[in-house]
Amino acid sequence: MSTSLLLFFSSLLFSPLLTHSTNPSAINDDVLGLIVFKADIVDPYSKLSSWNEDDPSACNWDFIQCDPRSNRVTRLALSGLSLSGKLGRGLLQLESLQNLDLSKNNFSGPLNPDLLRLKDLESLDLSQNGFTGSIPDSYFEQCRSIRYINLASNMIFGEMPKNVGSCPTLAELDLSGNRLSGSLPSGIWALNALRNLDLSDNELIGDIPAGISRMFNLRSISLRGNKLTGKLPEDIGECLLLKSLDLTGNSISGELPVSLKKLSTCTFLSLRSNSFSGEVPTWVGEMKGLETLDLSWNKFSGEIPSSIGNLNSLKVLKLSGNGFTGSVPESISGCTNLQEVDFSWNSLTGNLPSWIFKLGLQRISFSDNVLSGAMPVPESVNPSVQVLDLSSNSLSGWIPAEISNLQGLQFLNLSWNSFSGSVPMSCGQLKLLEVLDFTGCGLNGTIPAEIKGAISLKELRLGQNSLTGEILTQIGNCSSLTFLDLSQNNLTGPIPAALSNLTNLSTVNLSQNKLSGSIPKQLSNLPRLLSFNVSHNLLSGDIPSGTFFDSIPSSSLSDNPGLCGALVKKSCPAVLPKPIVLNPNSSNPLVEPSPNNPTSFHHKRIILSISTLIAIAAAATIAIGVITVTVLNLRVRESGARSTAVLELSDGYLSQSPTTDMNSGKVVMFDGSDPEFIAGNHAVANKDCELGRGGFGSVYKATLIDGQPVAIKKLTVSSLVKSQEDFEREVKLLGKLKHRNLVAMRGYYWTPSLQLLIYDYISGGNLYKHLHESSETSALSWKERFDIILGIARSLAHLHRHGVIHYNLKSSNVLLDSSGEAKVGDYGLAKLLPMLDRYVLSSKIQSALGYMAPEFACRAVKITDKCDVYGFGILVLEILTGKRPVEYLEDDVVVLCDLVRTALDEGRVEECIDERLCGKFPIEEAVPVVKLGLVCISQVPSNRPDMGEVVNILELIRCPQDSPEGEIS
Structure with missing residues (x-):
């Protein structure tokens, strides 16, 4: 269908005379409306190829559902199809549409308030797109039968309309993940049918308005991630059906309102990262339905109320980052469904509670308190505990051998305590353990050989203790190990060559011990090694050569008087072997001639030591190397000249030279501006214009034809870059991420062998x-x-x-x-x-x-x-x-x-x-x-x-x- 014919039908579609047509041919209105909608958007993967304007009905098209009696479209579900463009007026012709889902696409432009005028529309989902602008004042005034509106994760800004309460049928409203500002309008509490309200991750300010008690149907409210201040409304507890209240990450202050205790059916309460103060009241134990209670990172003080033990349904309890004092209540043992507790970063004293290994806890954190006494003993096999963090306290005594009963343990941190004794051999029985941190625990004895049994271990941190003995070769069996810290101990003996078996190893710190011997040459073959610190030991011998050791910082080797090599600026002693004597008169050149042989006076003996032979061979090698490098340099210069030429300009396009891939591409600028650059005397990415280099590529400065400077990143990992379709989709998504603290991406350029990203120049x-x-x-x-x-x-x-x-x-x-x-x-x-x-x-x-x-x-x-x-x-x-x-x-x-x-x-x-x-x-x-x-x-x-x-x-x-x-x- 031609563009002019399409526009003609479009004008007919939206003529007031035909809006309520009763003619039987009106069944085609859905077809024409959808074709007009399709013409306004970009469908990069032809997902809408089944939409044919010659069909008498749209009911057999993909992503369409119709009413079987009227054959009118009732549902349009286009989620996640990578569609882009602006929403035209084509959808307004779908008079029987009930459900519209355009989520997870790349649509842009302002919101169209007329969509809510569709008389049968019940559900509208435009989330995870790039819609911009503010919400029109008339947006919520168009409501008829709408029950569900989701505009989450777009780039909508401005204040919320004051008339947001004009949708009496609205049951769910999600405006999260935008840039809405201003105060929360009090009219929002007029939505009496509302069940779920999500305004999280915006920039709302001011107090939460009074009147929330009118929301007698409200089940869930999330205002997390805003800038709300003031106190929590006193009547919040009058929303008796409320099951989830999330105010995380605001600046709300004051004490908890007494009415909260009425929320007996509430299962989720998060006040994390606010400024609530005072003591946590004992009536919190009356909120019997709670499954998650998160009061962390506030200014609560006093003791933790023992009434929390009455919360039989509680699964997650987070009280970290406050000023709680006193001991941890033993009554919490009554929370038989508890799975996670976090009491870290407080001022708690006394002993650890006896219940920590008796409940079915999966995650336990008491770090950064003033807890003392012995660590409780896991008396029976407990596979549930996955994370145990008791670090930065004043715990004493031995680390119990029964720690092996925690068979599901993945993370164990007991660092910075005052334990005595040695590293328990039983730690080797923890088959799922990935992180073991006993740093600064005051441990002595040797590293147990049984540690090899911890087959999943990725981090072993035993630094700053008083360990003695040798580093056992059995550590080489921990094949998953990536981080090894044994520093600041009293370890002796050699560095085991078995460490070279740990191919995942990235960081090794063996500094400040009494290790001796040489550094095993096999370690130079470790492919992922990033840091290797053996300073302040008694090591000797030559430093290994290899990819890593050729660039290791000298400070990582310092204070080892016996080490030699270029890195420590100390030459290694030469080894002079016995000379080899060549006798020209002997069939065996290694037999020395007799001094009585008269021919010895007529033939000069040739004596060449192995070191001399090596020197001759080295000289020859160097000569060949010089010639080779010279030739390569010439080729590199030619290649460099060609690569620079790749980026020359031609009529606003980046064209490749004949020596490169012929699939040239056009510069795409997201704002539609002129992509032409000032060619001048240099290419766009000439080395003279280079600003810097990083892990992804080099960055150059260039100038657009309008005089604006831009930064161009030339990717140097083109052999790994996705296909053009995937590359362009990802880049366009990044191009929509506008924020005052982000370097804005302006555009891109793609060919199979060259990819450029264009940014604002800072x-x-x-x-x-x-x-x-x-x-x-x-x-x-x-x-x-x-x-x-x-x-x-x-x-x-x-x-x-x-x-x-x-x-x-x-x-x-x-x-x-x-x-x-x-x-x-x-x-x-x-x-x-x-x-x-x-x-x-x-x-x-x-x-x-x-x-x-x-x-x-x-x-x-x-x-x-x-x-x-x-x-x-x-x-x-x-x-x-x-x-x-x-x-x-x-x-x-x-x-x-x-x-x-x-x-x-x-x-x-x-x-x-x-x-x-x-x-x-x-x-x-x-x-x-x-x-x-x-x-x-x-x-x-x-x-x-x-x-x-x-x-x-x-x-x-x-x-x-x-x-x-x-x-x-």
Whole structure:
């Protein structure tokens, strides 16, 4: 059908004269309406190929359901088809439409309020698209029979319409994951039929309005991830049918309203990351339906009420990050369905409760308290416990051998306590154990050989103890091991060559022991080794050569007087073997001639030592090498010239030279602007214009024809890039991620052999240079650093709301614009590389040592956005201290997170803050930010906060006064 004919039918379709036609031919209105809708959108995979304008009915088309009596379309379900474009008026012709699902596509443009005018429409799902603009004031005034509206995960901004309460039939409203601002309109409580309300992850401010008690049908309400303040409404408990209340990540304060105890059917209550204060009232035990109670990261104080033990249905109890004191109630043993408890980061005292191994708990955390006494003994086999974190307390006595009864244990952290005795041999019986952390526990004795039985072990941390004996070769049987820390002990003997069997090993720290012998040459073959620290030992001999050891920092080898080689600037002693004498008169050239043989005076003896022969051979090899390198250099220069020519300009297109793939492509700019560049005397990505290089490729500066500078990233992993369709789909998704703290992607270019990404050019340079290469006079101020941290947090929260993991967060990927505002770049690019597994990512992309979350090296652990949270935590500490995540000193290696954690434990955080600030920072802000950074780098991913929570915590931390930065008090 021609475009003009299609437009003609379109004008007929929406003529007022035909809107309510009773003519039998009106059955074709659905066909024509859908064809008009199809003409307005892009269908990259031809999912709608069955839609044919010549068909008399649309009922046999894909994704369509019809009423069997009227043959009119009642359901249109196009979820997840990669469709894009703007919604035209074609859908308005589907007068009998009841269910419209366009979710998980790439639709854009403003919302069309007329959709709600369809008289039979009951369900509208436009979630996970790219719709922009504000919600029109008339949007909710068009309601007729609508019961379900889902606009989640778009880019809708502006205030919520005041007349949101005009839909009397609405039962579910989901506007989460947008950028809605302003206060929550009180009219929303007029939706008497509403059962589920989700306004999470927006930017709503102000108090929660009064009147919520009118919502007598309300079952679920989520306001998490906003900026709401004030107190929780006193009448919240009048919503007697409420089953889920989620206020996580706001700034709500005050004590808990008494009416909450009326919510006897409520199963989920999360007030995490707010500013609630006072004691938790005893009436909380009357909320008998609770399955999840999360009061973590508030300002609660006093003792934990023993009445919690009355919550028989409770499965998850999280009280971390408060000011609770006293002992842990034994009454909690009455919560027989409990699966997870988190009491970490409080000031709890006394002994650990006896019930921790008697209930069916799966996750147990009491870290960072003041608990003392002995660790309870698991008296019987308990396969349920998966995570046990008792770190940073004052526990004493022996670690019980019965720990092996916890057969389901995957994560065991008893670090930084005051235990005595040795590492239990029974730990080797924990077949599922992946992380064993006994750092700083005061243990002695030897490393038990039985440890080889822990076949799933990925991290073994036994540093800062008093262990003796040798490193057993049996550790080489732990084939999954990625992290080994035995530093700061009294270990002796050699480094076992069996470590070379651990092909997954990435980090080894054997420093500050009494190890002797040489470094096994086999270790140079470990494919994933990133860090190997053997400083401060008694090692000797030559340093192995190989991929890793050719670039190992000298500080990782320091204070080993017997080591020799170029890296330690000490030559190895030469070995001079016995000379070989060549007798020209002997059939055996190795037989020395008799001194009485007269011919010996006529023939000169030829004496060549092995070292001389080697020297001659080496000289020949070097000569051949020089010639080869020269030839290769000439070829590389020619190739470089050709590769530069690949990016020459022609009429606004990037065309390839004849020496490359002939499948050239067009530059696509997302905003529809002119993609033509100023050619000048250079190519677009000429080496003279190079800004830097990273794990994904090189970045160049170029200029558009309108004079705007842009940054072009040339991907260097093109052999692993997805197909054009997949590549363009992922890039377009990234192009929709607009945020003030993200480097905006402007466009792209694709051919099978060349891929370019076009970004805004940010003039202020990267954060790494500002932190580590600036003088004292030009160093970032405290306010600038805090703003940068908050900006990075907001950008990551935005990415995570849209399902994008950064994967490559580090200071060199954070840029500062001319006003000093942070702009995060290189986000989401790992999705373009489907063939890269996590190990390649960890070495290729996350090449900056120190930012990578520990689970990145664990094949069985899912990579989630909590990896970004870990990298963010490291970045926070780097910004505050001005130190790199890992610094190699002349005779030591300093791991930043360990340095800061120790300073916090010893009450001297101010000593860690960048000395270039000269004490000009508010200590009341510095300490909480340091603590937040340390929480973000928790070893257990689930213990790390969400980035939305991080943003809210930072906004709570910032002092309200706008006064000059104060001195440390």
